[in-house]
Amino acid sequence: MTDHTPGSGDQPEEPTPRPESSSAGTGDTSPAGVPSQQPHAQRPDPENPYARPPEGQPAYAAQPSQDQQSYAAQGAQPHATQQQPWGHTAVLPQQSSGRRGGLVAGVAALALVCGLVGGGVGGYVGYQFGGDRAPSVSSLDQQRPARSVSTAPQGSVQQVADKVLPSVVQLQLVTARGAGEGSGIVISDDGYILTNNHVVDSGGAGSRLTAMFHDGRTAKVRVVGTDPKSDLAVVKADITGVTPAELGRSDDLPVGAPVVAIGSPFGLSGTVTSGIISAKDRPVRAGGENGSEDTVLNALQTDAAINPGNSGGPLVDMDGNVVGINSAIYSPGNSQSQAGSVGLGFAIPIDQAWRIATELKDHGSATQTTLGVLIGVGDQPGALVRNVVPGGPAEQAGVREGDLITKVDDRLIQDPDSLVAAVRSHAPGDRVTITLSGVGGERTVDATLVGQR
Known part of the structure; x- marks a missing residue:
């Protein structure tokens, strides 16, 4: 499979070249990588620290080189031209007589003695007048508060996390070929969970799917229905008393609206990241074999960090309502064993996911x-x-x-x-x-x- 999705059971998706003819279209084109530059400093001669640099060449001149890893962050900028030690280029005087040299040495010694005496007198006076000062105050001696005083303001990421985290689960799939993790959203208090098809697919005979909930409980999971064309699936955990998420709407969600992504990137359950809606109605491929047209999605784009393992987790608005199902990330290059977020994540709009999930839950398949x-x-x-x-x-x-x-x-x-x-x-x-x-x-x-x- 060449496309990358953020489910850890398979690699994050890459865009796939568009076929000449299809019944459902081809994938979109993603931006090209940007090479980084790392500066290399030209240092002064350690044997002669006062030597001037060659004419026309500044001290510590940066010499950038090209880094072959695409889409890496830009390297640190080179330092500006720096002065020699002591703030200027020093020239050592040539002494013409020993008597003059002795005078210079004597003045230096006198200055040193005066400095020592001055320091001693100052220390003595400070000691005499500081005898009755108040005792010092240390943070380590203070009593800690009974609890954190940080309260979540209305509409903050903290408040959203407090509301949504109990409804997010980590899904662990163990097969004969290995193990992987993904995320899911509780949609009923008796254990129904909405996730991506590619999170639970490819299990085969003898595979085992387990859900780990926010309160620490775990339960066996069975697949209720899958829809590869929309990359959605509904599964059922053998558990009760869990907290279902609140579903929002995505049709009127404005570009630039703040959002929060929650899931289990790289197996780190309950991870919260934030960002905005970067674009809407973005045609992308997710979860299909060989980038087939069956997985073209009308996706929400976000810069909230989404990584392998976030697949199937919620993208929520600042009221804590689910507006999308995190499904794919753009991965620059094709030599990485497992890519991470570059600020281009994609989610299935909840308006479409709601209809598909309802049909999967009720009938096991979707139209x-x-x-x-x-x-x-x-x-x-x-x-x-x-x-x-x-x-x-x-x-x-x-x-x-x-x-x-x-x-x-x-x-x-x-x-x-x-x-x-x-x-x-x-x-x-x-x-x-x-x-x-x-x-x-x-x-x-x-x-x-x-x-x-």
């Missing part, structure tokens, strides 16, 4: 929204219609082979993945307006989307 077209890449921005499914929503709306889909409602369609993400963000039965560019110019049609399993 996917479809328009009924096979699409590919054209020579202009948009999704080129290669084929129209007979009797499908597109054919009934008047979409023809060769049309270029450029909009779904007010959302611009740049490529096939954009169309897949836009369609799957809707529920079956939703009516959408599609803007087409074809032989007869631009036109719009209305289509009613349908669901298929």
